[in-house]
Amino acid sequence: MNTTSPWLRNWPVLAIMLGASVWGMIWYPLRMLAALGVSGTVASASTSAAACLCVLLLRPRAIATLRWHWLIPTLGFTAGITNLGFVWGTIHGEVMRVLLLFYLTPAWTALFAHFILRERLTWAGAGLAALSLAGAMLMLWSPRLGMPMPGSLAEWAGLAAGMGFAMSNVLIVKTSRVLPDMKAEMRTATIFGGAAIFSSCASFFEAMPAPPAGAHLATAALLVCALGFVLATNNMLVQYGLARVPANRASIVMLFEIVVTALSAWLFAGETPGPREWAGGACIVLASALASWVHRARPEPLDGPGDEAERRNRSRAMV
Template identity: 30%
Template sequence: MSPRHALLAVLVMLVWGGNFVVIDAGLADVPPLAFLALRFALVALPWVFVVPPPRVGWRPVVAVGAFMSLGQFSFLYVALELGMPAGLASLVLQAQVIITIVLAAAVLRERPTRAQAVGATVGTVGLVVVMVAHGASSPLLPAVVMLGASTCWAIGNVVARAAGVASGLSMVVWSALVVPVPAFLLSVLVDGWSPTVDGLTQLSGTAWLSTAYTAFGASLLGYTIWNSLLARYPASAVVPFVLLVPVVGIVAAWLVQGEVPSPLELAGGAVMMVGVALATVRLGRRPRAGVTRDPAPACAGASPRA
């Protein structure tokens, strides 16, 4: 990968890693599911009128929207609202790599490589350590809800893989249409009509900035760059950059919110990321730019978004 493209990949990781702190800040004024509805309304509109739909039929688009977008981010936003530390959330979300490998083996009969099997095992051990360490000092429910986000993302990966598509910009835009109405209705059901409507009609400057960052920065700009890199280089050369997301997320939470994970949480996180690295980083000579892209990015966490 050229230095310029490597810097672009790092830029995307910085945007995605900082996304957790930005979302957490915006949730101070808006119910989480209402905030989610607003974000994806801006991801979808007016872009569906200029971005062509993905050529896979409507069922994969709806399924990806239901799991990767609505499911994943509903759990993520609710977990942050319940008190999940933003930095730790960026780490636990990467459990999707491990869950994707397991689901792909069970559902798609894709036999994991030895490195993926070892990585999934090591990553699971690290995740258990993180969960136990977090539960010893804080309520465990937010961390369990975060695992729901990881699971939904993993299911979305398997759906995208089965359909034979990557989560490109067109898929991001069109699948976003699935989110706003169900998220709004769920917000009304959970939080009530008045808090939902008041939250959306009385947005603070912080909430607007957070929405702009997540919709235009993390989703649209981030994926425009990310998918252009995946189109140019093998997934094995691009996807490992996702290992930077939890590092950026933890550092951003420390600098902005003063969040300091416990030593045991950090140790478990380090073990977990070693497992993720084993499952995603392929050693040896990489193909030259322009060689056909690895057709199985889903098992490597093809969509490391937040």
């Protein structure tokens, strides 16, 4: 008879849900940094650097598992696109529209996995990709604007972030197969470190607002450190959940982020999606949920010592 308490049995799911809640509200402290005079690129670089440092301080033994391979800088580069696109988009655009464009990952993942992981692109995968793109077109279409394309730089940033996130996920799988001895924490540090370097380089091309000074500078520094700690610990918390929850179930639980984002955007930013946004968003969320169901129905064979690490490391190092 199973004597484990329901709380302990459900804790991995709660850990993933808590992680999704953090990601759904992270846009608000980022806007606080922007209000203090910290630009999007600087916010992305500073919070990522703080998170990378925090991971290395909490898990110093992981550093010894780092090995050179071309996948390492590539993973850092795609993570940088993901991070900066998400941060810049949520600061300057409508949070829900940016997030829904970000969640077009089923479409991009199917394509990237086909070419990089040599996974066969099935009719089901192609159909889910088409459903995601149809949802985006429905959300973005306007008789006045014509073509269903992102209408602002912030929306383009959200779209690029989603593509970068899909590529990062595929590269994490590839890295876990090629470098199976590399610790999960070291991959997380690589993602945050790559995001910090990429955003630092991008900051040279952004018009900087007046930097914070005095009390504002102290508040901004404290907020950056707090965000770095939250992001690092949140990532490791989600890794704990992903190691104990089936991937298809975890993917559905992660969609809780959209619910939290919608509520926080309504409460703190006064954003209320219209009928087209709801309909398009429903298509995108449905495609994400069905993608996890298809994954369960068509399990991939394990083919190497890194496959257990692969499931452990499909966590999201965001921001």
